[in-house]
Amino acid sequence: MRYRKGSIELNPDYDEGILRRVLRSGFISREQLWRFLELSGRVMPQRSFNWGLQRLVEHGLLKRREVPMIGGATVYSVGAHGVAHLSGRGEYYAGALRAEHSDNGNSILHALDLNDIHLCLIETGALVEWKSETEIRSRNVFTTFRYAKDYDAVVTVGANGRRAEFALEYERTPKSARRYRRIRREIESETLVRHVLYLVVNYHLLNFVTQFFEGSHKSIHFGLLEDFRQQSLGMRVIDCTRTRSARLNEILQITPPGGAQW
Numbered sequence: 001m002r003y004r005k006g007s008i009e010l011n012p013d014y015d016e017g018i019l020r021r022v023l024r025s026g027f028i029s030r031e032q033l034w035r036f037l038e039l040s041g042r043v044m045p046q047r048s049f050n051w052g053l054q055r056l057v058e059h060g061l062l063k064r065r066e067v068p069m070i071g072g073a074t075v076y077s078v079g080a081h082g083v084a085h086l087s088g089r090g091e092y093y094a095g096a097l098r099a100e101h102s103d104n105g106n107s108i109l110h111a112l113d114l115n116d117i118h119l120c121l122i123e124t125g126a127l128v129e130w131k132s133e134t135e136i137r138s139r140n141v142f143t144t145f146r147y148a149k150d151y152d153a154v155v156t157v158g159a160n161g162r163r164a165e166f167a168l169e170y171e172r173t174p175k176s177a178r179r180y181r182r183i184r185r186e187i188e189s190e191t192l193v194r195h196v197l198y199l200v201v202n203y204h205l206l207n208f209v210t211q212f213f214e215g216s217h218k219s220i221h222f223g224l225l226e227d228f229r230q231q232s233l234g235m236r237v238i239d240c241t242r243t244r245s246a247r248l249n250e251i252l253q254i255t256p257p258g259g260a261q262w
Contacts (some may be wrong), residue, residue: 008059010085014042015052019061019086023078024132027111030074032119039122061085069105070112093138110172113225114152117170117199121155124232124262126254128163129156148190149183157233157254164252166195170225171209180212188218195252197237198222216240221251234262 010016021036022028028036034049053076056062060081067075078086121127131154140146147154151167158164167190175183187196196218200206203224210222223237233249234256249255249262256262 008055008061010061015056015061016086016089017042018052018056019078019082020091022062022076023082023086023091024134025111025115026133027075027077027108028115029070029112030076032112032115033076035119036115036122039119056082067105067108069109075108075112092132092135093141106173110170113172114170117168117225117228118153120229120232121157124157126157126159126233126256126262127155128158131155145192147192149186151193151196154193157252159254159257162254164195164254165193166197166252167193169196169198171198171200171205174205174208177212180209184213184216187213187220188216190218194219196220197248199225199228201225210238210240210242213240214242219251221248223248232262 017040018033018037021033025032030053033053034046037043037049053062053064057064057076057079060079062082063077063079065075065077066072118127118130121130133150133152136147136154137150140150147167149167152170153168154165155168156163156165167187190196198209198220200209200222201224206222206224213220213222218240220240221237222239223235227235233247233252233254235248236245237248237251238245
């Protein structure tokens with residue numbers, strides 16, 4: 001088949017796989033995208049990978065930017081043509097990306113940290129499913145089988161024949177007290193997910209966020225991002241009382257294979 005000059009032929013597996021990964025991440029660094037491809041078994045020469053990204057950028061399917069705050073790393077998001085293409089392919093919520101996915105630094109860093117959390121879970125071998133925020137928003141807008149909140153992700157993990165699901169919220173910066181009170185009401189009305197995990201960037205923010213959930217009857221636990229990066233499901237988290245701690249995998253009742261550590 002001949003293609004017009006200036007047009008692009010997309011590989012439905014590789015090219016569209018990249019577009020979907022970028023869409024679901026909001027923003028993603030070149031290095032993170034490479035890791036996702038490696039972990040999915042799609043290994044290719046670095047030169048071919050770079051060429052593939054370049055052609056997607058040149059045709060408006062991806063947008064590229066250099067981010068000075070993370071050492072000039074190259075970060076990608078989906079371009080207008082990419083959104084249009086994925087909408088026609090039935091991708092979750094492609095036509096209505098969240099307003100927060102703007103080009104400001106906090107949105108970019110928030111997305112990159114979430115990608116790291118996702119990659120850490122894949123590397124444990126325990127990740128069964130990661131529902132991205134785009135899928136959650138699509139479900140909440142277009143179906144009657146809704147979550148109580150647009151979570152950052154809904155995660156299913158499993159090991160030794162057991163599975164557990166939790167909603168993930170990640171905080172880089174604090175929200176207002178009014179917003180947290182509303183979030184608490186939403187989470188306490190949740191019927192689809194039993195556990196909620198809040199990851200935050202430092203102890204001060206941990207103390208600030210947990211106070212708004214003190215005394216909640218829901219299974220809400222809080223921990224530090226760096227602890228998760230180092231220990232993943234074996235990290236220690238605290239509950240809504242701010243006095244009891246346990247390992248995350250113990251709360252989820254998931255044990256690592258062969259008694260190993262996460």
